[in-house]
Structures are given as C-alpha cells and as structure tokens.
Amino acid sequence: MSTLIAVQRPSRPAEPLWLEWLTLVGGLAFCTWLLGVRGVWALLLGADPTGLTLVIMAVFLCSTLWCGQRSRELQRQRALLADPRLARADEACWAAEYLGAPGDIATELLLEHSHGPHGTAWWVNGIQLKLGLLGKVIGFSMLALTIGKLQSFDPAQSQELLRSLTAGLGVALLTTMVGLVGNILLGLQLTRLDRFADALVADIQRTALRKDGA
Template sequence: MRSSVAPRPGLAGIEPIWLEWAALAGLLVFATWLLGGRGVWGLLLSSDPTGLTLVIIVVFVAATLWCGARSRELQQQRRWLEAARGGGATQGWAADYWAALERGPRDASAPLDLLLERTHGPHHTAWWVNGIQLKLGLLGKVIGFSILAIEIGQIQNFDASQSQELLRSLTTGLGVALLTTMVGLVGNILLGLQLTRLDRYADALVADAQSHGMSR
C-alpha cells in the first residue's frame, strides 16, 4: 500500500553546514590540545610581551564560535525554506520575503534588500573582525621591529661580555614581529574559510528564495 503523504522534496538534501562547522571545530580543538601538549602555546605567549598574540587568539575563538551559531541559524532557515517549498508551514526569512512580494510594496527592491540584510548583513562585521586579526599581526610586526631598531640604536660599544644579553634583547623584538604576524595570518585564513562558506550558503538561500518567490 502506497503512502498518501507525498515526500517533501529537498529536505533530505539540505547541506549540513552546522555539522561541517562542528567537524572543523573538532579539528581545531584537537590541534589546540596537540600544540598545547608540545608546549607551543606556552612558547607563543611567553615570547610576546606585548600580549597581541593572546588578543588575536581570543578574537579568533570568539569569531569562530559566532560562525558556529550563524551556521546553525542559516541551516534552520534553509530547513524552513525547503519545508515551505514542499507544502509545509511557512516561516522564517524566506516566508517574510514571499509575503512582502505578495503585498507589492512601492519599492520593488525592498523585500530583496531585507532578505539580503538578514542573510548577509552580519557577515560584513565578521569580515571586518577577520581583517582585524591580520592588522593586529602587522601591528605586532611593527612593534617587534621597532624594539629591534631601538636595541640596535642603543649599542654604544660592543662588549663581548654583554653579547648574550644583547642577543636576548634583539631576539625579543624579532620574535614579537614574526610570531604575531604568523598567528594573525593563520587566524585570518581559518576564519576566512568559515566566512566564505557562510556567504556561499547564504547566497544559495537567497537564490532559492527568489526562485520560489517568482514561481508562486
């Protein structure tokens, strides 16, 4: 006996973006534990007297957690869209967009602008935060080389007995310059991957909402 309930198309094919983020977060947690066990984190933090490395790490962790919450929200909106296309209850951003189209506002682009603001608006701030990581790394580079230049400029006479202390002072500035830049670049790349995935998912959500809205 065949079921009288028609399957809702698309529900099984929803991209699990939140699970993708959870898998990435698991890899990051494992990498954090592995690096911590090898003393890398202690070396990074102790080698940077400016504290910029710690600031970059905190910014990256906070932004990554936001990406997780955002991916879950986008996946829920996608689920509601697919349910509405299959004849289910209409709710979410896409439903509001379709309702605005049916009301026929004077500004024809207003419904789409509202949908784009909901799907992509918060991402602009996240991309700005992603750029902050890189800028903090470059700031650490400038500070590190400034320390290096100051130490070299203070050399009056070279004394072999002070060579060890001099090398320690010089390597401190060089370490700040290189470590902060490296941490900023790695954080920028990893967060950029997450934000690019969110943008593409949001693009597909908007495109399908428009496609269904025009066929209603």
C-alpha cells in the same frame, strides 16, 4: 524559457552547514590540544610581552563561535524554506517575509538577513591581520631601540645583547604568523557562510517564482 526551467527545477537538498562547522571545530580543537601538549602555546605567549598574540587568539575564538551560531541560523532558515510549519511563533522566517513584502523591499530585506552580518565579520577578520602587522611594527621597533641604545660592543655582553635583539624579532614574527593563520582559518569559515547564504537566497527566489507561476 529559462524562467520556466528555473520554476520547474526542484529544490536542492539542504547542505549540512552546521555539521561542517562542527567538524572544523573538532579538528581545530584537536590541533589546539596537540600544540598545547607540545608546549607551543606556552612558547608563543611567553615570547610575546605585548599580549597581541593572546588578543588575536581571543578574536579568532569569538569569531569562530559566531560562525557556528550563524551556520546554525542559516541551516535553520533553509529548513524553514522546505517546511514553514517548523517555525515557532517567535521565530522569523526569511522566506515568509520575502514572499509577503513588495518587490524591491523584499529583496533588500532578504539580503540584509542573509548577508548583512557577514560584512562585520569580514571586517573583524581583517582586524586579525592588522593586529599581526601591528605586532611586527612593535617587534621591529623594540629591535631598533635595543640597537640604538648600544654605546659600544662588548664581547662579554654578547649573550645578553642577542637575547634582547631576538625578543623584538620574536614579537614581530610570531604575531604576524598568528594573525595570518587566524585570518586564513576565519576567512575559510566566512567564505563558506557566504556561499551557503547565496544558495539560500537563490532557493527563496526560486520558490517565489514557482508560486508566481502556479
């Protein structure tokens, strides 16, 4: 009975995944511009002599662009499911491959197409957090080395001492903050991609059931 209901259930309208990503990128671009105008980027990059903050930003930028390309591909596959005639000769249609392959192999191929690349993306997302933690370790190491070099406390050199101590502390806190923010924002994008891919797989399998029951 449940199978019959699933077969007769109409396909859901395609979600505007590509438009959602463009909206998110537009918001991030505005925030980036606003922070740049207020001098936040110059402060972050200038306070981190290790360059880890810049590396984390570069990883996040490349990953976000990949998410945009991936969202466009997922939405294209959803459109091909609704109308396979839209596919060009040199384009792969996941639904057609699933319907044309034998049972278990078809499912494995479909999951590899829909979810396979996301595993690497989640690993890259974890790299941002690990780079932030690495910056924390380096920052506190710089702080410990500065304290270890003190022979005696000279009040006349207190200003220079505080500057040296806050440099290590700044590296520790700033890299951790940038890594956490990048991890959260990229994780949001990847979670949305996973959910869209889950829905796409379900729709393809539902289409196969409908054809088998016809």
